[in-house]
Amino acid sequence: MKKSLALAFVGMLALTGCSSSTPPAASAPSVAAVESSASTSAAPASPSKSDRGNLIKEIGQPAGMSATSGEQAVNFVVKKIDTKVKCNSGFSEKPENGRFVSLLIDVETTKALTEPDFPGAHFSLNAGNWTFISKEGTTFNGNLGTGAAFSCLKDSLTLPNQIGTAQKASGLVVLDVPSTEGTLIFSHFADSGWEWTLGGKQPNA
Template sequence: MRGIIRMKKSLPWLALITVLGFSLTGCSKAPEAAQAPPAPVVESIAGTPSTSPSPSEGPKKSPRGNFIKAPGETGSMWTGADKKTTVVFTIHSITVDAPCTGAYAQPAEKGHFVVLDASIETTPELAESSFARFDLSPHSWQFVGENGTTFNGSLASGASYGCMTDSEILPINGVGPAEKVTGKIVLDVPAATGTLVFKPLGGSVGGWEWSF
C-alpha cells in the first residue's frame, strides 16, 4: 500500500534536506534556458512503487494528512515519470526513556528521550536529484500530544545529541546515493506518550506519523 504526496519546492538552508527532483536539460541546436526540476514525489509504500492503489486500497491518513505508520512499516521516495525509487526508510522500534550511552549524557531538556531505531537505503538514482542526500534528522520531526496540540519547540537539543555515541546514531550529514545505514535517532520530547511526525525538510505538504 502506498500514498503519494506532492512536495513544495521551497529549499531550506540545511544541506541534508530531502527534496528529490531530477534536473532536466533540453537537446537542441540552439542554446536553451535551463529548466527547473519537476516537483518531486514522496511515496509511502509497503512494496514497490510500480502501480497506484485504488482509493479503497490506499494507506490510512491521519486528520493531519500524514500516512499512519507502525514500527516496521516502510516508507519511500521516488521521482520521475518512471517512478524510480531513490530512498527507502523504516522505523523499526520506538523506545521511550531509553537509557543513554554517551560519555557525557545529560537528562532530557524537555522531559523524555524517545529513541527510534531506523534504517535507510538509497539507490544510485539519488545522485541524479537536485539534493542528493536523505536525512531523518531530529529537526525533521514534530511531536503531537494526546490532546492534539503540536509542540512548538524543536525535538533536537544538546542533551539529545549527547545521549548516544557517534557510532550508534544515524550519520549526522545524511545519506548519499547507493548507501545503506542503520542507527538511532534521539528525540527530546515533552511527554511520554503522543505522536511523532516526520516531514522531510524542504516543504513537504504531508509526512508520516507514528503513535507511541
C-alpha cells in the same frame, strides 16, 4: 555536538508496496510503484492518512520516495521506538523538554537518489526534521533535536545525519520530547509527512 540538518525536498510521499494512479510530475519525486511477489486480483489498498494529511505508519512498516524517473530512491523503516532511553556517551545531559525517546531506523538509498530531485543528493532523518503532537492534538513548539538529545548516545550507535546515493545505514535517532504519549511526525514538507503513534505497547519493544 552534531548539527541538525534540515533538507528541503519537493515531491510526494510514497508508501512502499502501493502504486499511484496519477502520473508523476515532471519536476518532482513521486509515489513509487513496487511490484508484489504475491499473485492477486484485488486492487492495492490506498495508504492510510491522518487528518493532518500524513501517511500513518506502524512499527516495521516501510516507507519511501521515488524519483521523477519512477525509480525508487529511498526506503526506510522505523523498526523500534524506545521510551526508556539510557544515555551512554559519557557526557550526556538531562532532556531539555522532558523525556528522551529513540527510534531504531534502517535506511537504504539507490542510484536514483540524485539532484535535482533530492538537493545535495542525500537523505536525512535527523532530529530537526521531526515534530511532536500531544495526544490532545497540540503541536509542540520546541525543538526535538536539542543538544541533550544529540549528546545522549555514542556516535557509533546513531544514524548518520546524511545518507548519500546507493547506501545503506542503520542506527538510532534520539528525540527530546515533552511526553512519551502522542504522535511523532517526520517530514521534509510543509503540509505532509509520515507519522507514528507514541505510547502504548510497541511491537519489538
